[in-house]
Amino acid sequence: MKLFNLDLSPVTALAVALLATSIPMAHGQCALPSTYRWKSTGPLAQPKPGWESLKDFTHVPYKGQHLIYGSYFAPAPGPGWSSFNFVLVSDWSQLARAPQNAMRFSTVAPTLFFFAPKNTWVLAYQWSRDKFNYRTSADPANADGWSGENTLFTGNIPNSRTGPIDQTLIGDDTHMYLFFAGDNGSIYRSRMPIGNFPGSFGAQYDTIMTGATGDLFEAIQVYKVKGQPQYLMIIESIGARGRYFRSYTSPRLDAAWTPQATSENQPFAGRANTDAGAAWTTDISHGDIIRSNADQTFEIDPCNLQMLYQGRTGDSNDYNLWHYLPALLTLDGAPGGGTPPTTTTSKPPGGGATTSPGGTAKHYEQCGGIGYGGPKNCESPFKCAVVNPCESLPGPDICWGCC
16 A cells, blocks of 8 residues: 556546345355456445545455445545544445544554454554554444554564555464565565464564565455365556556465466456456555455455455546545456355354344344345344444444344
Protein backbone atom coordinates (compact mmCIF):
# COMPACT_ATOMS: atom_id res chain seq x y z
CA MET A 1 0.00 0.00 0.00
CA LYS A 2 2.89 2.39 -0.70
CA LEU A 3 3.91 4.97 -3.29
CA PHE A 4 5.15 3.93 -6.71
CA ASN A 5 4.66 6.29 -9.63
CA LEU A 6 3.73 4.69 -12.97
CA ASP A 7 2.90 6.12 -16.36
CA LEU A 8 -0.45 4.37 -16.67
CA SER A 9 -3.00 4.78 -19.44
CA PRO A 10 -6.34 6.44 -18.62
CA VAL A 11 -9.02 4.11 -17.33
CA THR A 12 -12.46 3.59 -18.77
CA ALA A 13 -15.38 4.88 -16.74
CA LEU A 14 -17.64 1.90 -16.43
CA ALA A 15 -20.01 0.80 -13.69
CA VAL A 16 -21.55 -2.62 -13.79
CA ALA A 17 -24.48 -4.06 -11.88
CA LEU A 18 -23.64 -5.19 -8.38
CA LEU A 19 -24.12 -8.71 -7.13
CA ALA A 20 -27.46 -9.10 -5.40
CA THR A 21 -28.09 -12.81 -5.23
CA SER A 22 -27.43 -15.46 -2.65
CA ILE A 23 -25.65 -18.64 -3.79
CA PRO A 24 -24.85 -21.39 -1.29
CA MET A 25 -21.33 -22.63 -0.74
CA ALA A 26 -20.23 -25.34 -3.14
CA HIS A 27 -20.17 -28.88 -1.79
CA GLY A 28 -17.23 -31.26 -2.08
CA GLN A 29 -13.57 -30.44 -2.45
CA CYS A 30 -11.72 -28.64 -5.22
CA ALA A 31 -8.09 -28.02 -6.11
CA LEU A 32 -6.69 -24.63 -7.00
CA PRO A 33 -6.81 -24.05 -10.75
CA SER A 34 -3.54 -23.90 -12.66
CA THR A 35 -4.70 -20.77 -14.47
CA TYR A 36 -7.23 -18.19 -13.34
CA ARG A 37 -9.97 -16.23 -15.06
CA TRP A 38 -12.11 -13.76 -13.09
CA LYS A 39 -15.34 -11.84 -13.35
CA SER A 40 -15.38 -8.42 -11.67
CA THR A 41 -18.01 -6.09 -10.35
CA GLY A 42 -17.77 -2.37 -10.79
CA PRO A 43 -17.04 -0.23 -7.71
CA LEU A 44 -19.09 -1.47 -4.75
CA ALA A 45 -18.90 1.77 -2.76
CA GLN A 46 -17.70 5.37 -2.92
CA PRO A 47 -15.82 7.21 -0.14
CA LYS A 48 -17.93 9.29 2.22
CA PRO A 49 -17.69 13.10 1.78
CA GLY A 50 -14.21 14.39 2.62
CA TRP A 51 -12.48 11.07 1.93
CA GLU A 52 -10.47 10.41 -1.23
CA SER A 53 -10.11 6.61 -1.27
CA LEU A 54 -11.16 3.31 0.30
CA LYS A 55 -8.44 0.63 0.25
CA ASP A 56 -6.37 -2.11 1.95
CA PHE A 57 -9.38 -4.31 2.67
CA THR A 58 -9.53 -7.16 5.16
CA HIS A 59 -12.70 -9.26 5.27
CA VAL A 60 -14.16 -11.94 7.56
CA PRO A 61 -17.53 -13.70 7.67
CA TYR A 62 -19.22 -12.61 10.92
CA LYS A 63 -22.67 -13.78 12.05
CA GLY A 64 -23.49 -14.74 8.48
CA GLN A 65 -22.55 -11.29 7.17
CA HIS A 66 -19.61 -9.44 5.64
CA LEU A 67 -17.35 -7.55 8.07
CA ILE A 68 -14.82 -5.34 6.29
CA TYR A 69 -12.09 -3.07 7.61
CA GLY A 70 -9.79 -0.91 5.50
CA SER A 71 -7.78 2.29 5.14
CA TYR A 72 -8.92 5.64 3.85
CA PHE A 73 -7.23 8.90 2.93
CA ALA A 74 -8.79 12.24 3.88
CA PRO A 75 -6.88 15.33 2.66
CA ALA A 76 -6.49 18.34 4.98
CA PRO A 77 -8.28 19.29 7.13
CA GLY A 78 -8.82 15.51 7.41
CA PRO A 79 -6.40 13.18 9.22
CA GLY A 80 -4.55 11.94 6.11
CA TRP A 81 -4.21 8.15 6.27
CA SER A 82 -6.51 6.49 8.77
CA SER A 83 -8.84 3.51 9.16
CA PHE A 84 -12.51 2.55 9.05
CA ASN A 85 -14.98 -0.27 8.86
CA PHE A 86 -18.23 -0.77 7.00
CA VAL A 87 -21.42 -1.51 8.89
CA LEU A 88 -22.16 -5.23 8.55
CA VAL A 89 -23.88 -6.19 5.29
CA SER A 90 -25.42 -9.48 4.25
CA ASP A 91 -24.95 -8.92 0.51
CA TRP A 92 -22.31 -7.14 -1.58
CA SER A 93 -24.97 -4.98 -3.22
CA GLN A 94 -25.61 -3.33 0.17
CA LEU A 95 -22.06 -2.00 0.47
CA ALA A 96 -22.88 1.12 -1.57
CA ARG A 97 -25.19 2.41 1.16
CA ALA A 98 -23.47 0.89 4.20
CA PRO A 99 -22.19 3.54 6.64
CA GLN A 100 -18.40 3.93 6.76
CA ASN A 101 -17.23 4.24 10.38
CA ALA A 102 -13.99 6.18 10.91
CA MET A 103 -11.94 4.75 13.77
CA ARG A 104 -10.68 6.99 16.58
CA PHE A 105 -7.19 5.51 16.11
CA SER A 106 -5.27 4.60 12.97
CA THR A 107 -4.88 0.94 11.94
CA VAL A 108 -3.63 1.31 8.37
CA ALA A 109 -3.49 -1.78 6.11
CA PRO A 110 -5.34 -3.92 8.66
CA THR A 111 -5.47 -7.71 9.04
CA LEU A 112 -8.57 -9.00 10.87
CA PHE A 113 -9.18 -12.51 12.23
CA PHE A 114 -10.58 -14.47 15.18
CA PHE A 115 -7.86 -16.15 17.27
CA ALA A 116 -9.75 -19.26 18.39
CA PRO A 117 -7.24 -20.58 21.00
CA LYS A 118 -7.75 -17.42 23.11
CA ASN A 119 -11.33 -16.66 21.98
CA THR A 120 -10.44 -13.13 20.90
CA TRP A 121 -10.49 -11.02 17.76
CA VAL A 122 -7.22 -9.54 16.52
CA LEU A 123 -6.65 -6.50 14.31
CA ALA A 124 -3.03 -6.10 13.13
CA TYR A 125 -1.74 -3.03 11.27
CA GLN A 126 1.19 -0.80 10.30
CA TRP A 127 2.38 2.83 10.60
CA SER A 128 1.99 3.22 14.34
CA ARG A 129 4.23 3.02 17.43
CA ASP A 130 6.17 -0.03 16.22
CA LYS A 131 6.77 -1.51 12.80
CA PHE A 132 3.57 -3.57 13.27
CA ASN A 133 1.05 -3.41 16.09
CA TYR A 134 -2.20 -5.11 17.05
CA ARG A 135 -5.35 -4.63 19.11
CA THR A 136 -7.88 -7.16 20.43
CA SER A 137 -11.65 -7.11 20.88
CA ALA A 138 -14.68 -9.20 21.81
CA ASP A 139 -16.84 -7.33 19.30
CA PRO A 140 -15.08 -6.84 15.94
CA ALA A 141 -18.04 -4.99 14.40
CA ASN A 142 -17.51 -2.08 16.82
CA ALA A 143 -14.89 0.11 15.14
CA ASP A 144 -14.02 1.79 18.45
CA GLY A 145 -14.27 -1.29 20.66
CA TRP A 146 -10.63 -2.35 20.31
CA SER A 147 -8.09 -2.62 23.13
CA GLY A 148 -5.04 -0.48 23.62
CA GLU A 149 -2.13 -0.85 21.22
CA ASN A 150 0.22 -3.84 21.53
CA THR A 151 3.58 -4.56 19.87
CA LEU A 152 3.53 -7.15 17.06
CA PHE A 153 6.94 -6.70 15.39
CA THR A 154 9.94 -4.40 15.89
CA GLY A 155 12.49 -5.54 13.29
CA ASN A 156 14.23 -3.55 10.56
CA ILE A 157 14.88 -4.72 6.99
CA PRO A 158 17.64 -3.58 4.60
CA ASN A 159 17.31 -1.78 1.27
CA SER A 160 13.74 -0.62 1.83
CA ARG A 161 12.36 2.91 1.62
CA THR A 162 9.27 1.89 3.56
CA GLY A 163 10.58 -0.58 6.09
CA PRO A 164 8.35 -3.55 6.93
CA ILE A 165 4.96 -3.10 5.26
CA ASP A 166 1.64 -4.90 4.68
CA GLN A 167 1.71 -7.58 7.36
CA THR A 168 -0.46 -10.68 7.33
CA LEU A 169 -0.82 -13.42 9.94
CA ILE A 170 -1.76 -17.10 9.77
CA GLY A 171 -1.54 -20.10 12.08
CA ASP A 172 -1.15 -23.87 11.85
CA ASP A 173 -1.48 -26.35 14.72
CA THR A 174 1.74 -25.31 16.44
CA HIS A 175 2.80 -21.82 15.36
CA MET A 176 1.60 -18.38 14.35
CA TYR A 177 3.36 -16.85 11.35
CA LEU A 178 3.89 -13.22 10.37
CA PHE A 179 4.52 -12.52 6.67
CA PHE A 180 5.33 -9.07 5.30
CA ALA A 181 6.89 -7.14 2.44
CA GLY A 182 9.17 -4.12 2.05
CA ASP A 183 8.45 -2.64 -1.41
CA ASN A 184 11.93 -3.90 -2.27
CA GLY A 185 11.66 -7.27 -4.02
CA SER A 186 11.81 -9.35 -0.83
CA ILE A 187 9.25 -11.24 1.26
CA TYR A 188 9.83 -11.92 4.94
CA ARG A 189 8.54 -14.37 7.57
CA SER A 190 8.64 -14.60 11.36
CA ARG A 191 7.01 -17.13 13.67
CA MET A 192 6.21 -17.89 17.32
CA PRO A 193 4.67 -20.83 19.23
CA ILE A 194 0.90 -20.53 18.96
CA GLY A 195 0.59 -20.54 22.75
CA ASN A 196 2.50 -17.21 22.90
CA PHE A 197 0.04 -15.41 20.66
CA PRO A 198 -1.26 -12.71 20.80
CA GLY A 199 2.16 -11.22 21.47
CA SER A 200 5.28 -9.79 19.89
CA PHE A 201 7.31 -11.60 17.24
CA GLY A 202 10.23 -9.43 18.31
CA ALA A 203 12.75 -8.29 15.70
CA GLN A 204 13.82 -11.61 14.14
CA TYR A 205 12.75 -12.74 10.67
CA ASP A 206 13.76 -14.84 7.68
CA THR A 207 13.96 -13.59 4.10
CA ILE A 208 12.03 -16.24 2.18
CA MET A 209 11.89 -14.71 -1.33
CA THR A 210 13.96 -12.27 -3.35
CA GLY A 211 13.40 -10.91 -6.85
CA ALA A 212 12.73 -7.76 -8.81
CA THR A 213 11.10 -4.94 -6.86
CA GLY A 214 8.08 -4.81 -9.15
CA ASP A 215 7.59 -8.57 -8.95
CA LEU A 216 7.60 -8.88 -5.15
CA PHE A 217 6.23 -5.51 -4.11
CA GLU A 218 3.63 -5.53 -1.31
CA ALA A 219 0.13 -6.55 -0.10
CA ILE A 220 1.10 -10.15 0.68
CA GLN A 221 -1.65 -12.53 1.83
CA VAL A 222 -1.36 -16.20 2.86
CA TYR A 223 -4.19 -18.75 3.08
CA LYS A 224 -4.85 -22.41 3.86
CA VAL A 225 -6.53 -24.16 0.92
CA LYS A 226 -9.62 -25.99 2.17
CA GLY A 227 -9.49 -29.75 1.74
CA GLN A 228 -5.91 -29.70 0.43
CA PRO A 229 -2.46 -30.08 2.09
CA GLN A 230 -1.55 -26.72 0.60
CA TYR A 231 -1.13 -23.03 1.33
CA LEU A 232 -1.58 -20.17 -1.15
CA MET A 233 0.40 -16.93 -1.08
CA ILE A 234 -0.53 -13.92 -3.22
CA ILE A 235 1.72 -10.87 -3.69
CA GLU A 236 0.90 -7.56 -5.33
CA SER A 237 3.19 -6.76 -8.28
CA ILE A 238 3.67 -3.83 -10.65
CA GLY A 239 3.45 -4.43 -14.37
CA ALA A 240 3.22 -2.52 -17.62
CA ARG A 241 -0.58 -2.34 -17.32
CA GLY A 242 -0.83 -1.61 -13.60
CA ARG A 243 -0.95 -3.56 -10.35
CA TYR A 244 -1.68 -7.29 -10.36
CA PHE A 245 -1.23 -10.36 -8.12
CA ARG A 246 1.21 -13.27 -8.43
CA SER A 247 0.57 -16.55 -6.61
CA TYR A 248 2.75 -19.18 -4.96
CA THR A 249 1.97 -22.44 -3.16
CA SER A 250 3.57 -24.47 -0.39
CA PRO A 251 2.73 -27.62 1.59
CA ARG A 252 3.69 -25.90 4.87
CA LEU A 253 3.95 -22.39 6.24
CA ASP A 254 7.61 -22.96 7.17
CA ALA A 255 8.57 -24.45 3.79
CA ALA A 256 9.71 -22.97 0.45
CA TRP A 257 7.14 -21.47 -1.94
CA THR A 258 6.64 -22.67 -5.52
CA PRO A 259 5.61 -20.17 -8.26
CA GLN A 260 2.10 -20.83 -9.56
CA ALA A 261 0.72 -17.87 -11.57
CA THR A 262 3.55 -15.35 -11.70
CA SER A 263 3.47 -13.35 -14.93
CA GLU A 264 1.52 -10.24 -15.84
CA ASN A 265 0.03 -12.04 -18.84
CA GLN A 266 -1.01 -15.06 -16.75
CA PRO A 267 -1.32 -13.76 -13.19
CA PHE A 268 -3.31 -14.88 -10.20
CA ALA A 269 -5.43 -11.76 -10.70
CA GLY A 270 -4.86 -8.75 -12.96
CA ARG A 271 -6.23 -6.88 -15.93
CA ALA A 272 -4.97 -9.67 -18.21
CA ASN A 273 -7.36 -12.27 -16.74
CA THR A 274 -10.42 -10.29 -15.68
CA ASP A 275 -13.51 -9.67 -17.78
CA ALA A 276 -14.97 -6.34 -18.94
CA GLY A 277 -16.36 -5.80 -15.46
CA ALA A 278 -12.89 -4.58 -14.45
CA ALA A 279 -12.57 -2.12 -17.34
CA TRP A 280 -13.11 0.76 -14.90
CA THR A 281 -9.87 0.09 -12.99
CA THR A 282 -6.18 0.35 -13.78
CA ASP A 283 -5.18 -1.88 -10.88
CA ILE A 284 -6.17 -5.14 -9.27
CA SER A 285 -4.63 -4.22 -5.96
CA HIS A 286 -4.50 -4.76 -2.18
CA GLY A 287 -7.38 -6.90 -0.91
CA ASP A 288 -8.42 -10.18 0.67
CA ILE A 289 -9.63 -13.52 -0.69
CA ILE A 290 -13.01 -14.29 0.88
CA ARG A 291 -12.35 -16.80 3.65
CA SER A 292 -14.53 -19.78 4.54
CA ASN A 293 -14.14 -18.99 8.23
CA ALA A 294 -12.82 -16.12 10.33
CA ASP A 295 -10.16 -17.86 12.41
CA GLN A 296 -6.37 -17.85 12.39
CA THR A 297 -6.15 -20.62 9.76
CA PHE A 298 -7.20 -18.14 7.03
CA GLU A 299 -8.94 -20.94 5.14
CA ILE A 300 -10.25 -20.33 1.62
CA ASP A 301 -12.53 -22.57 -0.45
CA PRO A 302 -11.16 -23.23 -3.97
CA CYS A 303 -14.67 -24.33 -5.00
CA ASN A 304 -15.87 -20.76 -4.48
CA LEU A 305 -12.99 -18.31 -4.93
CA GLN A 306 -13.81 -14.63 -4.57
CA MET A 307 -11.57 -11.69 -3.76
CA LEU A 308 -12.39 -8.23 -2.42
CA TYR A 309 -9.85 -5.90 -4.02
CA GLN A 310 -9.10 -2.21 -4.45
CA GLY A 311 -9.47 -0.86 -7.97
CA ARG A 312 -8.47 2.61 -9.09
CA THR A 313 -9.99 5.34 -11.25
CA GLY A 314 -8.16 8.45 -12.39
CA ASP A 315 -4.48 9.19 -12.06
CA SER A 316 -2.27 11.57 -10.10
CA ASN A 317 1.38 12.15 -9.36
CA ASP A 318 0.38 12.09 -5.69
CA TYR A 319 -0.22 8.52 -4.46
CA ASN A 320 -2.37 9.88 -1.65
CA LEU A 321 -4.89 11.09 -4.22
CA TRP A 322 -5.21 7.84 -6.15
CA HIS A 323 -8.94 7.13 -6.08
CA TYR A 324 -9.14 3.53 -4.83
CA LEU A 325 -12.52 1.80 -4.46
CA PRO A 326 -13.69 -1.69 -3.40
CA ALA A 327 -14.75 -4.29 -5.98
CA LEU A 328 -15.23 -8.05 -6.04
CA LEU A 329 -13.65 -10.73 -8.21
CA THR A 330 -15.36 -14.10 -8.66
CA LEU A 331 -13.45 -16.96 -10.30
CA ASP A 332 -15.02 -17.76 -13.67
CA GLY A 333 -17.09 -20.90 -13.19
CA ALA A 334 -17.32 -20.54 -9.40
CA PRO A 335 -20.76 -20.21 -7.78
CA GLY A 336 -20.05 -16.71 -6.46
CA GLY A 337 -22.93 -15.12 -4.64
CA GLY A 338 -23.74 -12.43 -2.15
CA THR A 339 -23.98 -14.15 1.24
CA PRO A 340 -20.79 -15.05 3.10
CA PRO A 341 -20.22 -18.44 4.69
CA THR A 342 -21.21 -18.84 8.33
CA THR A 343 -18.41 -18.08 10.78
CA THR A 344 -17.19 -21.29 12.41
CA THR A 345 -14.90 -21.03 15.44
CA SER A 346 -14.22 -23.07 18.54
CA LYS A 347 -16.34 -20.60 20.46
CA PRO A 348 -18.95 -18.21 19.01
CA PRO A 349 -17.03 -15.02 18.06
CA GLY A 350 -18.22 -11.92 19.85
CA GLY A 351 -20.79 -13.90 21.80
CA GLY A 352 -22.83 -14.92 18.77
CA ALA A 353 -24.58 -18.24 18.41
CA THR A 354 -23.31 -21.09 16.31
CA THR A 355 -25.12 -22.22 13.19
CA SER A 356 -28.43 -23.92 13.91
CA PRO A 357 -28.92 -27.50 12.77
CA GLY A 358 -32.07 -28.68 11.08
CA GLY A 359 -32.92 -25.47 9.26
CA THR A 360 -33.89 -23.51 12.41
CA ALA A 361 -32.13 -20.31 13.44
CA LYS A 362 -31.30 -19.68 17.08
CA HIS A 363 -31.62 -16.49 19.16
CA TYR A 364 -29.82 -13.57 17.45
CA GLU A 365 -28.99 -15.59 14.33
CA GLN A 366 -29.86 -14.18 10.92
CA CYS A 367 -33.17 -15.42 9.50
CA GLY A 368 -33.84 -13.17 6.50
CA GLY A 369 -32.85 -10.10 4.49
CA ILE A 370 -31.76 -9.24 0.98
CA GLY A 371 -29.87 -12.13 -0.59
CA TYR A 372 -30.22 -14.37 2.48
CA GLY A 373 -30.66 -18.09 1.76
CA GLY A 374 -30.43 -19.73 5.19
CA PRO A 375 -33.02 -20.89 7.74
CA LYS A 376 -36.02 -18.56 8.04
CA ASN A 377 -37.72 -20.22 11.01
CA CYS A 378 -36.59 -19.35 14.53
CA GLU A 379 -36.44 -21.67 17.52
CA SER A 380 -39.22 -21.10 20.05
CA PRO A 381 -40.10 -18.62 21.49
CA PHE A 382 -38.27 -16.28 19.10
CA LYS A 383 -39.60 -14.83 15.86
CA CYS A 384 -37.91 -13.58 12.70
CA ALA A 385 -38.09 -9.79 12.54
CA VAL A 386 -36.16 -6.72 11.44
CA VAL A 387 -33.40 -6.82 14.01
CA ASN A 388 -33.64 -3.28 15.33
CA PRO A 389 -33.68 -2.88 18.32
CA CYS A 390 -31.94 -6.20 18.98
CA GLU A 391 -28.45 -5.23 20.10
CA SER A 392 -26.49 -8.17 18.69
CA LEU A 393 -27.30 -7.52 15.02
CA PRO A 394 -27.25 -4.43 12.76
CA GLY A 395 -30.26 -2.29 11.96
CA PRO A 396 -33.13 -2.31 9.42
CA ASP A 397 -32.48 -3.08 5.74
CA ILE A 398 -29.27 -4.90 6.59
CA CYS A 399 -30.61 -8.23 7.85
CA TRP A 400 -33.31 -9.87 9.91
CA GLY A 401 -32.72 -11.79 13.12
CA CYS A 402 -34.40 -14.08 15.64
CA CYS A 403 -35.59 -11.78 18.45
